[in-house]
Amino acid sequence: MTQCSVTLGQIVLKNPVICASGEHVLTEAGIRAGLAAGAAVVVAKSVNETTAAREQLARTDYALFDARWAPEAWPGADWRRANLLCRSGLQPLATDEWIDRVARLDQEARSQEAYVAGSLILADLNEAVSIARRMEQAGLRLIEFNIGAPYGDEAASGAIITERAADRVRDQVSAVCSAVNVPVWVKLTGQSENVAALAQAARDGGAASMIMIGRSLGMLPDLDTQSPALGTNLGYGGGWALPLTCYWLARSRKRLGPDFPLIGTNGARGGDDVLRMMLAGASAVELCTAVMTGGFEVITAAIDTVRTYAQSKAQFAQDWVGVAADRLQTFGEQPLRPDHWQQFVPVQTRD
Numbered sequence: 001m002t003q004c005s006v007t008l009g010q011i012v013l014k015n016p017v018i019c020a021s022g023e024h025v026l027t028e029a030g031i032r033a034g035l036a037a038g039a040a041v042v043v044a045k046s047v048n049e050t051t052a053a054r055e056q057l058a059r060t061d062y063a064l065f066d067a068r069w070a071p072e073a074w075p076g077a078d079w080r081r082a083n084l085l086c087r088s089g090l091q092p093l094a095t096d097e098w099i100d101r102v103a104r105l106d107q108e109a110r111s112q113e114a115y116v117a118g119s120l121i122l123a124d125l126n127e128a129v130s131i132a133r134r135m136e137q138a139g140l141r142l143i144e145f146n147i148g149a150p151y152g153d154e155a156a157s158g159a160i161i162t163e164r165a166a167d168r169v170r171d172q173v174s175a176v177c178s179a180v181n182v183p184v185w186v187k188l189t190g191q192s193e194n195v196a197a198l199a200q201a202a203r204d205g206g207a208a209s210m211i212m213i214g215r216s217l218g219m220l221p222d223l224d225t226q227s228p229a230l231g232t233n234l235g236y237g238g239g240w241a242l243p244l245t246c247y248w249l250a251r252s253r254k255r256l257g258p259d260f261p262l263i264g265t266n267g268a269r270g271g272d273d274v275l276r277m278m279l280a281g282a283s284a285v286e287l288c289t290a291v292m293t294g295g296f297e298v299i300t301a302a303i304d305t306v307r308t309y310a311q312s313k314a315q316f317a318q319d320w321v322g323v324a325a326d327r328l329q330t331f332g333e334q335p336l337r338p339d340h341w342q343q344f345v346p347v348q349t350r351d
Ligand SMILES: Cc1cc2nc3c(=O)[nH]c(=O)nc-3n(C[C@H](O)[C@H](O)[C@H](O)COP(=O)(O)O)c2cc1C
Pocket: 020, 021, 022, 023, 045, 046, 084, 086, 088, 089, 090, 119, 146, 187, 214, 215, 237, 238, 265, 266, 267, 268, 286, 287, 288, 289, 290
């Protein structure tokens, strides 16, 4: 253990920074770049068995917008504050070919005390179980099972499932977890009225950790063309999502207890955000958009920030997991300040 290492069940990570699945890890070169940047885990681009999800990669598009919804160049100087609207696709290579490549990269990662995780997105459950087994047989030490990708209602029928029902989450997770011996991290949707209930269902199904929360769907009309940006409904992300992620991390920590490890995703744009998600209850944090727009050096910088914070606080990374979540108070515990609200309204409103 070092000052920056964190424990997630049976896995010790050298630091809490994970290079998330996305287009930047569609290639072996991208995965190697994530490892070289120092990520404790690089999650490979996801696969499933459907041709539709594979073909979807050729129909993807991506756009950044500023706070007033003006389009920005990609990646743009202000990528940390940009809103990303996009539709993504899955790995187009044959499933087993990609699994073999990712497993070889996971072998390479051992010498860097890191992991390359296989990632699988749910379409048909029996096929998902089969893919998870093939991942384990190929030698992968860690599997991500994404049942919360945002595009379930938008992609071709049956290509991707966005699971929102707790009982089905438990059954799906249980089917995959009981088929393999390696740890399975389950990625959950944020499009739910109760992500913590989904987290409990995933834990009951045998997940080693849950990654939360998946991005939302959005659509953005363009004033000139009067058409939707990029033509379709889109996955929507940005730094604005960080408090939503922290909220569900804290709620899930309360529901599952402090000993069950959680992973944050959605809204982290650098090391400070990694720390914020950890204080809300994440043992580790995934970065995707920040790497796609800011490059793999974002990972290295985030790890440096964590290291500096650990030194300045004289703490181990594990020590600050959930500290802010455990300090949450109720509204009723707040001091009475009857006129305080008046500072936050236009002068005309005041008596
Ligand atoms: C373009 C794009 C592609 C993505 N592809 C995948 C994927 O293949 N598998 C997956 O589990 N998550 C995928 N994600 C989700 C990210 O891993 C991440 O959870 C999400 O973008 C929120 O984190 P962020 O704010 O750091 O981007 C993708 C996200 C984006 C923006």
